[in-house]
Amino acid sequence: MRWATRASIHIDRAACAWLIGRHIDTEAEFVFVADPADVPADATAFDMRGAGLGHHGGDCSFETILRHYELTDPVLWRIAAIVHEADLDDERYDAPEAPGFDVALRGLSMICDDTQVLTVTGPLFDGLYEYHRRAMLLGREPA
C-alpha cells in the first residue's frame, strides 16, 4: 500500500512511518509531497492537515494512528508519549527523552533527505521499542 505525508519530515512523521511499516503494513511505500493536493489517489495520507490520520483533539498523528488501528500495545503508547512531547511539547506526558529526539530529528533533517531519515530512524525506533519493552517487563530501567 502507498502512504503519503508532507515532505521535510520531523519526529511525528518519522515515528508514524515506522509504526505503519512495522505494525500496520509491512509492504508500506512512502511518498513525500509538498502540498495536500499532490497526494496520489491510491495513497493514504498521514500527518497532513485535513488527513484523517493527523492531529485530532490534542493528539499527535502517532496517537491518532494508534487509536484508528486499535493498537493497544502499552510499549507503543509509551513511544507515543515521547513523540507527542517531541512534537507538541505541551507537557501532557512526562517524557524526558522528547527534547533529545526533537533535536536529533531536526539535525537529521538538515543532512538527509526524507527517505534517508526513515532509513536512519527505523532502527532507532526499533531500539526505543525494545528498550521500553524490556523496561515494562522488568518494571525498572533495563541495563
Added chain:
Amino acid sequence: MADAGGNGPGEWVLLSYWLPREPSTPRISVWRKLKRLGIAQISDGLVALPADARTREQLEWIAQEVIEAGGRAGIWLARPAALAQERALAAALAAARVTEYRAVLAQAAQAAGSGGAARAATAQRLRAELRRIARRDYFPPPERDRARAAVQDLSGQDTDPDTADRDTADQVAAAVREQQP
C-alpha cells in the same frame, strides 16, 4: 527564518482565523497554543511567526483545530512590504520575551537568598521555564543570557547537596553490584 537585521524583510507565516464566541473552550485552547508559540498579534484574528518548517506546521495544526471547532482559518506566507514593519513585529516579539526573561531573573534573585533545597527546586523549575521561553524566542534579547546566567548561578551554589546525592547513589549501585551473583 525572518532576519530583522538582514538585507530585506524575511518570510513570515500568518494565521488568519475566526472562531465563534461560544463555546469558549476551543477559543481558550487555541489562544493558549498560540501563546505557547509566542506569536505576534497583528490584529484581531491575525497572528504571525517568522516562517520556518516548525512554525508553519504548528500554525497549520492550529488552523485545522479552528476549522474543526466550527471556525474559519487560513495559513499565509508573507513578506512585510517595508523593513520597518518587520522590525516592529520583531521588536514586539522580543519585548514579549524580555518580559518573560525578567520574570525569571526576578524569581532567581528572590530564590538566591533562600535555603538549599528551596533554591535547588527553584533552579530546576526556572531551567524548565527557560527552555519553554527559548522555544518561542525568535529574536533573542540580551536578557536571555542574563536570565540563563542567573539560573546557572542559582543551581551552581548548590553543588554540595548534588554531590552528596551522587555519592549516595554510587554507594547504593556498588552495594547492589556486590549482591548480584
